[in-house]
Amino acid sequence: MPPSDASALINFDQVVKRFGDLTVLDHLDFSVAPGERVTLIGPSGSGKTTILRLLMTLEKVTEGLIEVDGEPFSHMPRGGRMVPANEAYLRPRRKRIGMVFQQFNLFPNMTVRKNLTEAPVHVLGLSRGEANARAEELLDLVGLSDKVDAHPTQLSGGQQQRVAIARALAMRPEILLLDEVTSALDPELVAGVLDVLRTVAETTDITMLCVTHEMGFARDVSHRVLMFDKGRIAEEGTPDEIFGDPREDRTKEFLRSVLDNGH
Amino acid sequence: MFWDFEWTFQILPDLMRGLAVTVQATLLGYLIALVLGLAIAMVRRVPVVGTAVHAVMEFVRTTPLLVQLVFVFALAPSTVSALTVGIAVLGVHYSAYTAEVYRSGIEGVARGQWEAARALSLPASRTWGAVVLPQAIRKVIPALGNYLIAMFKDTPLLLAITVVELLAMARQVGSADFRVVEAFTVVGFLFLLVSIPSAIIIRRLERRYAAV
Numbered sequence: 001m002p003p004s005d006a007s008a009l010i011n012f013d014q015v016v017k018r019f020g021d022l023t024v025l026d027h028l029d030f031s032v033a034p035g036e037r038v039t040l041i042g043p044s045g046s047g048k049t050t051i052l053r054l055l056m057t058l059e060k061v062t063e064g065l066i067e068v069d070g071e072p073f074s075h076m077p078r079g080g081r082m083v084p085a086n087e088a089y090l091r092p093r094r095k096r097i098g099m100v101f102q103q104f105n106l107f108p109n110m111t112v113r114k115n116l117t118e119a120p121v122h123v124l125g126l127s128r129g130e131a132n133a134r135a136e137e138l139l140d141l142v143g144l145s146d147k148v149d150a151h152p153t154q155l156s157g158g159q160q161q162r163v164a165i166a167r168a169l170a171m172r173p174e175i176l177l178l179d180e181v182t183s184a185l186d187p188e189l190v191a192g193v194l195d196v197l198r199t200v201a202e203t204t205d206i207t208m209l210c211v212t213h214e215m216g217f218a219r220d221v222s223h224r225v226l227m228f229d230k231g232r233i234a235e236e237g238t239p240d241e242i243f244g245d246p247r248e249d250r251t252k253e254f255l256r257s258v259l260d261n262g263h
Numbered sequence: 264m265f266w267d268f269e270w271t272f273q274i275l276p277d278l279m280r281g282l283a284v285t286v287q288a289t290l291l292g293y294l295i296a297l298v299l300g301l302a303i304a305m306v307r308r309v310p311v312v313g314t315a316v317h318a319v320m321e322f323v324r325t326t327p328l329l330v331q332l333v334f335v336f337a338l339a340p341s342t343v344s345a346l347t348v349g350i351a352v353l354g355v356h357y358s359a360y361t362a363e364v365y366r367s368g369i370e371g372v373a374r375g376q377w378e379a380a381r382a383l384s385l386p387a388s389r390t391w392g393a394v395v396l397p398q399a400i401r402k403v404i405p406a407l408g409n410y411l412i413a414m415f416k417d418t419p420l421l422l423a424i425t426v427v428e429l430l431a432m433a434r435q436v437g438s439a440d441f442r443v444v445e446a447f448t449v450v451g452f453l454f455l456l457v458s459i460p461s462a463i464i465i466r467r468l469e470r471r472y473a474a475v
Contacts (some may be wrong), residue, residue, distance in 0.1 A: 105373075118389065118393060123391045
């Protein structure tokens with residue numbers, strides 16, 4: 001069962017997201033507890049990625065409210081009402097959230113080191129020395145210590161994505177959003193990236209929201225799986241429940257189609 | 264004699280002084296165009312203000328430089344030198360073009376770069392200064408270089424507002440002695456002397472940056 005609102009780190013309250021006439025999220029309610037790892041599955045266009053993008057403030061909610069750590073996040077109180085959060089309100093709060101993208105989105109004009117130290121230095125106020133030490137530690141974690149002075153274009157997709165994971169972790173986020181992080185990778189590179197994420201899951205208490213088609217990975221690391229369909233949660237449960245004994249036909253159908261595609 | 268070498272060498276120092284004015288006007292005007300164009304390209308992304316700035320720049324771009332020069336010179340206070348007016352008008356006029364070049368470069372930066380910067384909470388100064396502009400400007404260096412040459416070739420228009428640049432100097436010394444052929448031929452060579460090396464440098468830049 002979802003945790004009660006009081007202890008939730010993330011809470012979606014009747015969240016609606018529309019793009020023009022298209023309703024992507026339809027009065028969505030759900031909560032994530034601190035340290036919980038939640039995997040979002042479902043057919044494409046079911047709104048999973050939009051949830052991550054709303055939390056990263058890359059999109060704005062159309063209706064409803066997102067709360068983080070019991071505080072309004074998508075909105076802020078002003079003059080006794082809730083108004084959409086402005087940049088000054090979001091700035092300190094957004095820092096607690098990190099995201100890894102499907103297309104890596106490393107900065108190609110910077111070395112790996114610069115990619116990892118830019119935000120810790122200019123956002124968290126770390127000294128160059130501290131940021132470098134942190135970067136080297138994280139590159140060690142993702143197995144790329146020898147690439148510290150390389151440029152992203154000199155790395156394989158899998159290596160780039162591991163650097164991108166390290167870049168997100170360098171901000172010491174409480175919440176890590178993973179948006180189809182292996183979908184753009186050649187099949188032989190997927191395992192390396194997932195191994196890194198397994199280590200992160202096992203060795204930290206970072207709250208993770210993960211959109212993925214890697215069902216084996218989802219089963220291994222997540223505490224809870226949410227099955228989305230048409231902007232709503234069609235079914236939710238433990239990985240064993242969802243993958244072992246799904247109740248809803250939509251879930252069964254989706255899992256069958258994913259497995260047939262060789263994922 | 265149709266071509267008087269001795270006379271040609273005599274006028275050369277005067278013409279070189281004219282060339283110095285031409286180069287000065289070009290470089291200073293270009294500096295304005297580079298800085299102001301970038302500012303315009305960035306402001307254009309701001310709602311309302313951006314639209315207003317765009318309208319003004321469209322007006323500047325679609326009216327002749329010569330008309331702008333004469334117009335501003337007529338309105339400028341007499342304490343401002345003709346050369347200063349010329350440099351300012353050249354710079355502003357070309358900033359309308361460089362702004363478009365910068366804009367295309369900025370729009371060419373992948374959306375994911377903006378999103379990654381936001382996901383890392385980078386302040387606007389770092390998002391622009393460390394992420395977007397280094398990628399955008401790299402791509403448009405060749406296009407910006409072409410405007411340097413175009414601007415250089417437009418400097419003779421300054422003679423309309425009494426700036427004695429290369430062409431005006433040639434006209435003065437040439438018509439004084441009725442030897443316009445030598446004077447204008449040398450002017451042509453001097454323009455080539457500057458623009459050919461510039462074009463070669465820009466071609467090199469193009470080759471170096473276009474690959475990335």
